[in-house]
Amino acid sequence: MKSIVEIQNVTKVIKGRTIIDSLSFNVNKGEVFGFLGPNGAGKTTTIRMIVGLIGITSGDIKIQGTSIKTDFEKAVSHIGAIVENPEMYKFMSGYQNLIHYSRMSKGISKKKIDETVELVGLTDRIHDKVKTYSLGMRQRLGLAQCLLHDPKVLILDEPTNGLDPAGIREIRDHLRKLAREKDMAVIVSSHLLSEMEMMCDRIGIIQNGKLIDVQLISDFVHGKEKMYEIEVDNKDKASKLLQKTYPLIRIKQTEIGVLLPLIKEDVPETVQVLVHNEIQIYGIKEVTKTLEDRFLEVTSNKEETAHA
Amino acid sequence: MLNLIKNEWMKIFKRSGTYVMIGILLLVTTVAGGFIKYQDSKGSVPDNSDWKKGLQVQNEEYNKHLNEMGSSASKDVKEYYERNIAINNYRIEHDISPNEEYSVWGFVSNISDLIDFVGLFVIIIAAGIVSSEFNWGTIKLLLIRPIKREKILLSKYITVLLFGLFMLFILFAYSAVLGAILFGLPENPLSYLNYYAGEVKEQNIIVHLIITYGMKSVSMLMLATMAFMISAAFRNSSLAIGLALFLLFMGEQVTRLISMKYEWAKYSLFANTDLLQYIEGTPMVEGMTLGFSAVMLILYFLLFQVIAFGVFKKRDVAA
Structure with a gap:
């Protein structure tokens, strides 16, 4: 397995407060990596650093060997991402939104747009205004948006937030399929454990800006x-x-x-x-221990040792 | 870059607000046209061949006023009389009657006052073009494309300028068409008498109008740039719109007040935005020149751009 995303000793300090504290991990090709932690642990901050939305105080993040700090354009061209909710231009149609984003990357043909729309199953409604879409459809449009340029890394922040069970399942199937068929690395963040259990190959647990543990999901649940x-x-x-x-x-x-x-x-x-x-x-x-038990166990254990 | 501008243009013209703006502009122009037409039909142009005598009488009158007031006359008043006397003399010498029909060009010239109105709309667009992306949350998807932030911001600024040109063009073209319909084309090409620094010169009317439009757009350009800066640096469109509009309508008056007392008023932005003061009229503060104003405008322009790009490039996007 070759790692495609390398997080190297990354620290983020905002106004004197250390939000992320020397975080390091790698994500490999073809795997779904879950990024797990309670609210406010620093999941979103980490993801924003990976896609270059916020700066890195120290350390470095490399995508396919290119640093996001020094060569943003090249590094980010391998990434497709949804950060938090998939916010779209509501006054335009889904198709116009995709045209908009396709103009911002090189070499995306009309055919490619149609294929992507087909892939996420929006063909019927793609010419309607985004205003009229349900949350699930917006999520799918968001997915289409980040798949347009055939990225090698897919990053989704809380992809199932606010979706109903059918929608969650749909996203899950999409992600597994993409990782398997296109050999993409997928990074998903969530605070919902049950979801992670079904979606991911490996998970990293983050708490208070520190990476506590990285484990294969099977090891993690069962021990x-x-x-x-x-x-x-x-x-x-x-x-x-x-x-x-x-x-x-x-x-x-x-x-x-x-x-x-x-x-x-x-x-x-x-x-x-x-x-x-x-x-x-x-x-x-x-x-059987659920992921939840394990998670609480791991986080409280680490806290105890930290306090001792 | 062209693609980015196309994107911004698309985002502006997919919103109904833009069409409301264009609609209002056309409506106001039409109403102004109707109003002038109504007044125009009441009073017809006096067709007396004795206009030369009339002008001479007028000039004598002006001179009398000037002499009476002597040194107590304020600068503005003196300037006004001198200007009228000079133009009247020129008319008498060159046999140009002041009794010309109100025509399309007169209308287009009057309508140029609506450029402040265009300024209003351009400021609204400039103030929203960056901060809306933050409000909609779309900035997060916009900035994770393989394009440098500076380039995205530049494309947005260029789009604002293009939108301004587009609106000016609409105003000019529509008022020309409307003017031609309501008031007709003049029989012989007119020239405009321009008084500057004690001299009267003839100017082609269309050239004159284009210069007027260009000069009157300077304050619009500067305030749109300022609104754009506030929008990009502080992500706050209300502040950007409010401040820019206040300054657009009040800035010049306030600066004029300050300039009566303090000489430093000439360094303020608004003492310099009205470039027409150098071509026809007198500068707000004595000793100001076109070159001085141009330098001041460029300095302000650079200041706004440096702040906008500097902050936007560095900013952590956490919205």
């Missing part, structure tokens, strides 16, 4: 350990016993039994220990 809940008759005895066996892990009592993190291979041994000590086991179930 190596899983949580198991064992339903037993004597909760106190069971938890004491297990604590003796695994002194390092944290064991919690639930209403029906005990909850503890285990790797798969340790499950039989655990059962044996309990059975040998005459504890009745009624059931064992794997409790």
Whole structure:
């Protein structure tokens, strides 16, 4: 995998406040990279720096090896982006909007515009005024706008904001298809975890302007350990016993039994220990962690270590 | 660059407000034409062959006034009398009757007062052309194209200038057509008598009109540039429109007041925007010359542009 977007130690200071603090990560070709963080963490600021809307205090951002700082025109020509909502000229038709943007990049033919319109499925309404479009249609027009010049990197800030489930799904399918078929790198930001889980290959978590973690989505959601809940008759005895066996892990009592993190291979041994000590086991179930749990876990852990 | 200007032009003419502006301009011109026509039909041109005698009597009258007032006469009043005397003398010498029919050229010349009106519309466009993009949020999509910000701003400024020319052309052409219909073409080509620095000169009327239009557009150009600067630097179209319009209509009067007391008034923008004062009339502050005004105008122009481009280029777009 070749990385196409390189964020190198980027810092942004606005009026003495550090908004982004030495952020570094790479995004590869053909992957959907999710940029996750709570509101105000610096997602939008980072995206604006990547597309050159705001300056970089220190560090550098390279697109296809070209710095956005020193050669803005070349670097940005590889990018197609929607920053926040896809704002269009409402008094013009969708087609006129596309003509407008096509005039600003080199070599976009009328045919290419028609193809793009077809791709996002707006052919029927493209000659209507944007005023009359629904939010979903505007989002699609926004997508058409950033696909016109065949960019290598697609950047979407909160692409599903305000869309209904059907619209979200549509955007998701589009993005996955583009990454796969056109080998584009797609960067998406969001604070909605469930959405990220379905859309992205990798995610970077940002909090208070710092990058906390970058993980493959599969690793991130599942981790190596899983949580198991064992339903037993004597909760106190069971938890004491297990604590003796695994002194390092944290064991919690639930209403029906005990909850503890285990790797798969340790499950039989655990059962044996309990059975040998005459504890009745009624059931064992794997409790899957959602992205949300993981996210809160990761962000609060890091905060603790930061405060310690 | 041509493509960028085409884009801006498209954005101006896809909005209904633009057509309202053109409509108002045509309407006001028509109303003014109707009004003048109505007045014109009441009083006909006196056809006395004794006009030379009349002018002589008038001149004697003027001279008497001048002598009576002596040194107490203000500069403006003195200038006014001297000018009329000089023109009257020229008419007598060269046998040019003052009793000419009001024709299309007289109308076009009168209508040139509406250039301030054109200025109003051009200022509105100039004030909105950058700040609207911020208001609409479209600036974010506009500035992530492979085009330098300076180039985008320049294309917007050129579009404002083209729009100004376009509106002036409409005013000139429409008033010429309307004037020709209402008042007819003059029988023989007229010339305009121009008085400057104690001398009277004959000028082709069309040349004179084009110069008048050009000169009267200077303050429009400067204020549109200022509105554009405020719009680009502060992203605030209300401030840009308000300030520029206030100065367009009040700037000259205020400067005239200041100039009565203080000599530094000549460095203000509005002491210099009226270039006609050098061609026909007297400068606002004694000692000002066309060269001085030209230099001042260029300095103000550069100041506005430096601020506009400097701020726009550096600005973080966070809207």
